[in-house]
Amino acid sequence: MCASCGFPAIPGHWTEAGAATPHDRLRERFRRMQILQSVLRGTGVSTHDGGLIPGIQVMSLSGAQAIVPDLDALWVEVEKLSGRPFDPLELPAS
Amino acid sequence: MTNATEGRLRLTILGGYLGSGKTTWLRHQLHQKQYGRVHVIVNEAAGIPVDDALLRAADELTVLAGQCVCCEGQESLRQTLLRLCDERSRISDPSQRLEGIVLETSGLADPAAIITLVQDHPILARQIVITEIIVIVDALNARNQLRQETLSRAQIEAADRLILTKTEAADTRKIAELSATLSVLAPGAAQSATIFGSAAALPDIQESTQLISLPQLDGAKAAPIRPAQLDLGDAPDWTGFTVWLSALLHARGDEIVRVKGVVRTTAGRLLVQTVRKSVQSPEILPEPEEPCDTDNSIAVFGRGFTQANLEASFRQFSS
Numbered sequence: 001m002c003a004s005c006g007f008p009a010i011p012g013h014w015t016e017a018g019a020a021t022p023h024d025r026l027r028e029r030f031r032r033m034q035i036l037q038s039v040l041r042g043t044g045v046s047t048h049d050g051g052l053i054p055g056i057q058v059m060s061l062s063g064a065q066a067i068v069p070d071l072d073a074l075w076v077e078v079e080k081l082s083g084r085p086f087d088p089l090e091l092p093a094s
Numbered sequence: 095m096t097n098a099t100e101g102r103l104r105l106t107i108l109g110g111y112l113g114s115g116k117t118t119w120l121r122h123q124l125h126q127k128q129y130g131r132v133h134v135i136v137n138e139a140a141g142i143p144v145d146d147a148l149l150r151a152a153d154e155l156t157v158l159a160g161q162c163v164c165c166e167g168q169e170s171l172r173q174t175l176l177r178l179c180d181e182r183s184r185i186s187d188p189s190q191r192l193e194g195i196v197l198e199t200s201g202l203a204d205p206a207a208i209i210t211l212v213q214d215h216p217i218l219a220r221q222i223v224i225t226e227i228i229v230i231v232d233a234l235n236a237r238n239q240l241r242q243e244t245l246s247r248a249q250i251e252a253a254d255r256l257i258l259t260k261t262e263a264a265d266t267r268k269i270a271e272l273s274a275t276l277s278v279l280a281p282g283a284a285q286s287a288t289i290f291g292s293a294a295a296l297p298d299i300q301e302s303t304q305l306i307s308l309p310q311l312d313g314a315k316a317a318p319i320r321p322a323q324l325d326l327g328d329a330p331d332w333t334g335f336t337v338w339l340s341a342l343l344h345a346r347g348d349e350i351v352r353v354k355g356v357v358r359t360t361a362g363r364l365l366v367q368t369v370r371k372s373v374q375s376p377e378i379l380p381e382p383e384e385p386c387d388t389d390n391s392i393a394v395f396g397r398g399f400t401q402a403n404l405e406a407s408f409r410q411f412s413s
Binding site: 017020024031071075076084088 | 102116213331332333335337338339340341342344345346357360361362364366373374375377379399403404407410411412413
């Protein structure tokens with residue numbers, strides 16, 4: 001945990017368990033952004049993670065923004081910003 | 095996260111409906127020293143504790159009475175777990191340290207709520223790993239409980255291991271029917287039978303064995319739980335898998351009852367386990383001596399989807 005900002009409050013979110021080295025962790029974060037970009041296409045919500053600050057930035061077309069700590073919080077925010085539920089079993093075919 | 099289990103306390107959750115025989119079973123296991131140096135936490139929803147008198151064989155025992163720890167009594171469970179972690183961290187000799195905790199829940203508890211409680215706490219998540227959810231099923235009364243109580247079904251759906259008790263007093267045909275019904279409700283859970291804690295035989299399920307008809311209790315739970323298998327391939331994409339699974343549990347957490355499997359990643363073999371919306375922090379498993387062909391294959395139990403559905407959806411996240 002960072003002593004000044006207290007982030008992250010909980011040791012490694014379960015989705016981050018697949019990378020053991022800092023190198024792998026960074027690569028996973030970038031890969032995660034690629035996937036999110038592709039699945040969120042058409043929802044009006046976009047995400048950004050430059051790898052420098054912790055968390056994922058979420059933005060809507062109208063300019064609303066948020067930073068979320070992990071993927072669980074991300075899906076809550078995506079639904080809030082897009083105003084519709086996000087169901088991976090009912091994505092439009094790409 | 096270097097090694098998920100190393101140095102952490104192992105927590106076993108023992109659940110089951112009211113009067114199903116949880117304490118009797120646990121007493122026998124403690125008597126036989128199945129769990130090593132353990133601390134037993136007994137939770138009773140009623141105000142008058144009786145179980146502590148039965149569990150004298152435990153080295154250490156805490157009774158939380160008067161509240162159910164999965165709902166209004168969460169704070170007392172949290173404090174007890176924190177105290178145990180704290181006391182353990184003061185002992186420097188690993189051979190004297192506490193090895194595990196067995197939590198006997200009240201008959202009204204939902205195991206999933208307890209997983210969430212541990213995972214969401216910054217200290218407990220670092221100190222405790224949940225190893226098994228054992229649910230005791232009363233062979234005499236389970237039939238009616240399953241028909242009438244959503245809670246009884248929820249407990250069984252969350253189980254890793256189901257133990258049938260009181261089988262000596264029940265009709266063999268009825269036990270077989272119950273056992274068949276349980277494998278529909280919790281297709282991934284191992285079943286066994288015990289009589290007063292000692293192992294007993296479970297009758298075989300015949301072709302003529304009929305399932306217990308379970309009336310619909312609420313809309314979402316109408317369809318039976320079906321198992322599906324998701325193959326992640328030889329080089330699984332952990333990131334794609336987790337983005338997909340987190341979205342799936344967020345959207346369908348009440349329908350995807352259980353997900354379980356081992357995924358090979360650069361960090362090791364990770365055991366992934368979920369109960370409804372709660373995900374346990376993945377445990378790093380040791381490398382097996384012989385290659386294990388069930389690795390990278392994830393079992394998904396739930397309703398409201400088909401195997402093809404699931405595969406197509408996952409592909410959109412992993413391409």
